[in-house]
Amino acid sequence: MLASSDHAGRATPETASVNGGAEPVAAFGARRLQFDPSNPATRLTHQVFRFPAKFHPPVVRSLMADYTKPGDCILDLFCGSGTLLVEASVSNRNAIGFDVDPLSVFLTETKSQPLNVRELQRAAARLLARCEALARSDDEYGERMHEDLSDDEFVSQLGHLEAPAIPNLTHWFRRYVIVDLARTQAEDREAVAAG
Secondary structure, three states, X not given: OEOOEOOOXXXXXXXXXXXXXXXXXXXHOOOOOOOOOOOHHHHOOOOOOOOOOXXXXXXXXXXXXXXXXXXXXXXXXXXXXOHHHHHHHHOOOEEEEOOOOXXXXXXXXXXXXXOOHHHHHXXXXXXXXXXXXXXXXXXXXXXXXXXXXXXXXXXXXXXXXXXXXXXXXXXXXOHHHHHHHHHHHHHHHHHHHHO
């Protein structure tokens, strides 16, 4: 029941009541939620992908704190980009997520996958070391800003490498960048195979 409403007939925060009582909703624990996107402790993997209608992390944290306890299992039937699963993981709760959208499933699996930070750092260092040998000279990069590879240079430098499977690749990237992407992709695959 509403004690009063605004001009459009909606309950106002100061006047909404519960179960017909005269006590305002604010007295039942309404609070302003805080989210500091510059704080790495609260960002987690939430910034990985811009997902429409994303479940706002402070809302998830607040709901979990109010209605669950560590060790509980939470079911998210429409997990979207995995916000609840990420927050559950760092709050010592178990979570199960479902979604019919393949992109949602991919994002959720990616964002909620536990990582071994040391192994990730070692793998990144190995890959960067391998890619350093592929870098072009500063002079060549300066030249390529004004003149791209010719057809023959492109074919020669690409050689047996596979160009990334990106639609309209030459629209988005210069030829020398395509060669560099193909070289980096090949090094990445070799690094993964080497373990």
